[in-house]
Amino acid sequence: MTKRKLSLTGDTAFETIKTIIAVFIALAITFCVLALTCENPVASFVTMLTGPMTKLRYFGNVLESMVPLVFSGLACSLLFRTGLFNLGIEGIYYIGGVICSYIACQVFGNSFTHPLVAILVPALIGGLLMLIPGYLKAKYNANELVTSLMLNSIYLGVGLWFIKTYLRATDYSSTASPLFTETAVLPYIIPGTRVTIGIILAVAAALLIYVLLFKTRLGYQIRMTGLNPNFARYSGMNAMSLFLLVHFISGFLGGVGTSVELLSIYSRFSWVTLPGLGFNGALMAMMGKNNPIGVLVVAFGISYLQIGAEIMSRSTTVPVEVISIVTATLVLLISAQYFLRGWREKKLLKEGMLHV
């Protein structure tokens, strides 16, 4: 059998070329949209691309907005690895946020123990809550999309009610918690920005999950179970407990993510709708091909673009909503599997024919 690795068109090289070209096309489309909607498209375009680099605070914005995306992206990627389409991280972000806020509003400990508890408790509870759809699926084959979507709305209702009944700030006019106790707030690590140790935690989490997945026995079992549960069971792995463990870790990450976000960026809990970070996490996970490092890169890229576009829209007449067109194009092009495939196949065919 004549089977050859063909260098230029090899998998990695091709993926890289593809992504670069996709980004270029998406940017070109963005430029066209800008040309249609504002007076000075070139300047706006440059602002969008370089904006986040012009000020430390802006770059800080990029980092701070990628943190929750990394956590929810990691959480979703783990879930997707089990082959399930579970969107429950959205709800975990909400209810975890409520729990975190409750703890953050109490007075105890010091500026180390307080945030530690305020992050770990929601994380644990998040992990446990994630077991509900996980168990229902594993044991009774209850559709995880239904259960997770329903649970999201239920967590929202219960969380709102809890805040209103037990944690409402009396000095605040909408449903919100009181100000977090000072000890609970995470310290800033880059002066002049709101970048806290959250970013370090996010990167650490990504690396940790990477090591877990690709270097440990547990990760090996998780990967095999995700790829083919029958095979994992046949090989002697306990598919059910692995499945539940993955759900727990995922919920745990969700809990950490929401807590870090709240304790870094917010001074009180005032979400009255689902934050949308869970859905964005699903996007990160899919674009990052469920690989922790991929999630990290994608989260940075999307945040950079988003912040760049916001800076641009602030200084020009372009409506903020235009950003969504840019993001949608980018997402669709980058994740297109067949994009440039024709070209690649032609090349492969040519090279292949040489060996005939």
Add this chain to the structure above:
Amino acid sequence: TTAPATEEPPAEATAAAEQTEATEAPAAEKIYKVAVLVPFIGDQSYFDSVNAGRLAVEDYPNVETTLIEMGEDKSKWESYYLDACEGGYDLIVGGNNDAEEYFYAAAKQYPDQKFFNFDYVNHVELPNVFAVTYNTPELGYVAGTAASLITQSSMPKANAEKIVGIVVGMDFPAMNDFVSGFCQICYENGVQVLIGYPESFTDSAKAKEIALNMYAQGADVVWQVAGGAGLGVFEAAAEADKYAFGVDSDQTIALSGQPNLAATIVTSFYKDCGASVKYAVDMLIAGTYPTGAKTLGIKEGAVGLIQNQQYIDMVPQEIRDQIDAQVAKVAAGEVTVISALADDAAWQDIKAKATAPLN
């Protein structure tokens, strides 16, 4: 006497705050840059009203304004404020509930610029900040007056039952501040109040269903305090052939495209944020920018009801007179209106009383 909210002279609206005259400042060369920060416009409520105020001052030859929409993601708001401060504006208009902390933090950090909080909850005393708030309970009280008079009237769509309704976007104190005064006067007048919370400011279909239920249970007038979702109440009113009240600005104007819906609106109860924005800019130009906080109510004309032609045509003279009399009483300070924001216990009490079925 057609007088939509935004056209009211600012001097009258804020008569209490220092004496004012000169709108055309002597230092004609100076261009005043004003930034207005709101989460978004198009809420059919006070962000739109603030924007109306901005548009009004935009016509001044020496004023340049920028509207900055920050979006609904609160985590991004801080940077919008800091950017505005760094953008060299003379006056930064912003604040209101959720953004207040960023507003005051920015004001503290940039003491050379002036700041105006168009609707404060917790004012922080700073030399460069002026803040106003509106007496919402008084507005609710006036609306309740009108509602309870109409339901007992012989107006064509009014029925025998003494029931009125109020659809409130979400169940939280700032929203309930509209309801407390409403309940108070209705209870005094022996009218039952139905309160519905769709728990959304966008789901107009849900608001419609709730309002339809209210009408089906005997309400003949429903007040909507639910932003975009509240438009569903007018749809319900049109379908049930009953009355509705608008909120924040003259909603018959907003509904210009849908005359059958506009026709259900007896009147709208406004909160004139726009006028206060204009007032702040005028003061800035005059070089007499105030500091401190002010509550604006019926007396100042910052809240009240729209008395347009439709209102006059729809509501009989004697009812209008009764309403005017009640408004005068409130303006004169003869009534103590319960505020849900300030006194939770009293609010819970009046809510229980006003919603109890009549026998």
Add this chain to the structure above:
Amino acid sequence: MSAKGGIPLEDSILRLENITKVYSNGVVANKDISVDFRKGEIHSIVGENGAGKSTLMKILFGIEQPSAGKLYLRGEERQFHNSLEAIDAGIGMVHQHFMLIPTFTVAESIVLGMEPRKSMLFLNKKAAVAKTRTIAEQYNFDVDVTKKISELSVGAKQKVEILKTLYRNAEIIILDEPTSVLTPQETEILFDELDKFKKLGHTILFISHKLGEVKQISDRITIMRNGESRGTFNNAEITMEELTARIIGRDLISSYDEKKHDWPEMTPVLKVEKLCLIQKGQKRLENISFTVKRGEIFGIAGVQGNGQDELIRAIAGLTGHVGGTITLDGTDISKLSIKKRRETGIAYVPEDRMSDGTAGEASLGDNIISTYFDRPSLNGPFFMRGRRINTEARRLIKEYSIKAESPSQKIQSLSGGNIQKVVVAREHNTNPKCMLAEQPTHGIDIGSAEFIHLRLIEMRNAGAGLLLVSADLDEVMGLSDRLIVMYDGKIAAYFSDIKGLTRNELGYYMLGVKQQTPEEIGGALHD
């Protein structure tokens, strides 16, 4: 000797000229293949796994497009862009893997794509049932067309696949390894049918790794190797030995008998006593008792679906609800988890290598260690040792002559035979006391099959007990030392010595025509 050339175009119904196929991943599956098929012949295509047989057939059926070359149908140049065009041109194909939807009924499966209609727009369900029933009767196929596919036995599914092509009026019928799942009797019936079709003027293209069948039924045979055609031969002009040699490039070992070897102490290693299994309210296994000893291959013959699969899965621990006991080397394992059973000394080559035996998306390396990934030699205190795993995988690739580029290659990009070798290598590598081997050479070319057989014999000779389940009578009779036949979830017969046992005799027990007494069967446990 070669039948190539010489034939005038008119005689051939379908002619391929210089067909080359390069897959999008750069694999050259077919190289410059020219062959023609005549009207009314049975034409076999043989070759090793991955030789490119299926690819060539997929090209004929419009599923794949050739990268170069021409295709003439009835003398006219054609190109099929999809199966529909091929079907319209009178080509039908029974695929190597069933193309049936479990929730559809037989009638629905058959008419799918060419549904009878009423008033142009609507599905005529009655006509569908009637038409399929007529066709089934016409060709003497005994299937209930109103049954769901999921309720059918493998043989019945095969019949449905063939009915599908007949319903479409196929003049040319392609059968890609249709017999690998059939019993001898079923195969006989199929061959009778094929003969009938041939006489009716259909052309049949037949792919099989069972050369006996090929010799029995073919008019002509095309041999493929490494994506190339190694010539087309008239059946009468080529001997079995020649055929074998041309396919694998060497001779086969004629019999494994010489390799037989008596282990010094034939102590029992696996003991199954009174095993019962109830699934979905039906008795699947009833009172199964037997003993497997060290150094022997214990065979289980039977038509598929008579409980062999359930039995093996129950022993391996994949199926619960077991009554009775399973003892491995003195330990009762019937309540243990799969992992514990494996640790006690069970290894298992599953029937379905794709759904149980491997994770297709995972790398070869990941697949080849799945049953002993936690072995200390492959692990550090916290992390798995990637380099050692790689070394181990490379060693096995070499030892089992698995055709693969590297351990990091996705396993699904290997050919079926090589995937099977990975499974056997992995299970062998755990050094089991008892190996459960279920259809270990299903769909595998003769060369690879021989290799796997030798490995199994080697294991036996090293003192392991082997439990071999196979529907292939040649395999089960060729390898087993002792043998039971299963019918309807029960042991129908036990043979302590298979010498002198005939295929026909075995066939009677397999079909439930004959049945031994409990005493005779008792020997399975006590011998």
Add this chain to the structure above:
Amino acid sequence: MSEFLSVIFSEEFLSTVIRVLVPLLFASMSAYIASLAGIPNIAVEGIMLMSALFAVLGSYWTQSSWLGLLISIGAGLVMALILILCTIKMGTNPILVGIALNTFSASFTVFLLYLFTQNKGTSASLASIVLPIVNVPIIEKIPVLRAIFSGQYTITYVCILSMILLAVLVYQTPLGMRMKAAGLDERAAKTAGIDVNKVRIIAVLISGLLAALGGAYMTTGYLSIFTKNMIAGRGWIGIAAQAMGGTNMLGVAITTFVFSLFQAVTNVFSLYDLPSELINIIPYVGVLLGIIIFSVSTYRNSKKG
């Protein structure tokens, strides 16, 4: 309480259920037909939103409610086309496309609204036209039946008709059978000579059409004004109902109906002094309990055999 019961057992309540049900049914059937053919359509919410806006814009531009409806359907079909082209031609994961389309639609509707009305919140200032309410002569007089079959918005009747047509399509036509085959086993369908891509394109276009009708319903009768984000999760309810019913159309419809029933009860409850946040989760809890009971009993049955 008795007051509550009298509301629940009224004809008016029945028509409330119908009103609430229609957009949800469109949403779930939209999700159903696409997923039947093997393309999960997560963009239902976005398509509905887009169509709701275009129904208003369309009827405003043309000053005809029917042309408006056509334009709205066109918008829905374009969205569906993007979904299917990205999936089939570019190989993008359909779920990713769905999420991207939803985000896009949420912003793009506001952008368009602003472009045409200078308002980012509602279309209230546009003189758009709604479809008529239809009274059916004889049924109008029959109690109970009249609550369902008379005096409803035009699209309610379109909904009834669509459901019948859809059921016929899925269960009585070759196309329906092919869709099912394409969804259950793409390779099997292909080898049976089915043009899977064509079947899928049709299915997703029908899905787009149904979602568009659901969106149009919201602004051409049920309501007459577009408000930002007015679909408010209805598309997702449809997707959940589809996931619950699977390939069984009746199952999908029943789930949707149960949700609507709970939703209507919730609307009645919301007039009582109960914690509104908790009241609002009733429909979700209802569906969650439903799926738990359903799955557990299926599991038990399969164990028993």
